[in-house]
Amino acid sequence: MKKTLLLLAFIVQTITNAQTYYDANDNEISKKVFDEKLLEYGNISVTNDSLNKHKILFVYDRIEKGVLSDAPNLFKILNEKLHLQLDYNKPLIIYYYPGKDPCNSSGVGAKRRKQLKWDKELNKKVRKVANVNVLRIYKSNEGLKTLKDYNWKKDPNALIEHLFFNYHYSCSSFVVINKDKYSAYFGEYGREDVASTLENILKK
Missing domain, CATH: 3.40.30.10 (Glutaredoxin)
Structure with missing residues (x-):
């Protein structure tokens, strides 16, 4: 993955109150699908508190x-x-x-x-x-x-x-x-x- 700095330290991000959910490949999914995936072996949940984003992460792929x-x-x-x-x-x-x-x-x-x-x-x-x-x-x-x-x-x-x-x-x-x-x-x-x-x- 290529990271571009672009003075990220000074970029202001828009914060939304809506909860969003993503799979391990960053595809947006519903909360129902998200909860189902959490039950699968090796999957854990990580959260971006500022943006109210929740993502599936495979514990052995970190x-x-x-x-x-x-x-x-x-x-x-x-x-x-x-x-x-x-x-x-x-x-x-x-x-x-x-x-x-x-x-x-x-x-x-x-x-x-x-x-x-x-x-x-x-x-x-x-x-x-x-x-x-x-x-x-x-x-x-x-x-x-x-x-x-x-x-x-x-x-x-x-x-x-x-x-x-x-x-x-x-x-x-x-x-x-x-x-x-x-x-x-x-x-x-x-x-x-x-x-x-x-x-x-x-x-x-």
Whole structure:
């Protein structure tokens, strides 16, 4: 999938109160069909709260790979808006926290010390693969246990949300960007998922 930046950080979207429903291929369907599909094995529901959109997602098909049409501009906007010094010549991993939900408010994510230990082990795996930029972005910091431990940043004008995470995926998500290539992982992930995604994108 090709992503066009087009200064999405500054685009105002029209919000409608109508509830709309989509299948896994983004075809609009009725609520009845939507509910029936949710009963099928492996299907889950994700929601875009702002637009009242609901979509079917197959739990084993949560990776999206594609191309950014203006990756240098994305780095420039992030650096300017968030006062960072991200290096375009190094891969960038963005960890995205969508806000509090039942998934990230229970288990490891609900306990700060366990989360910090988990993150430390994740960082070791990542560093074995490559030297990377790391950016932690949140949509809402409600329930974010490690808010004071890391340099978390508010998503500037919902830029990252609009580019990669149009729906609320449970727990948290991440995206790896290498020059103009990206690979996004939607929802709860493991340490190996991050490391393997980084390895794969570097092969291209």
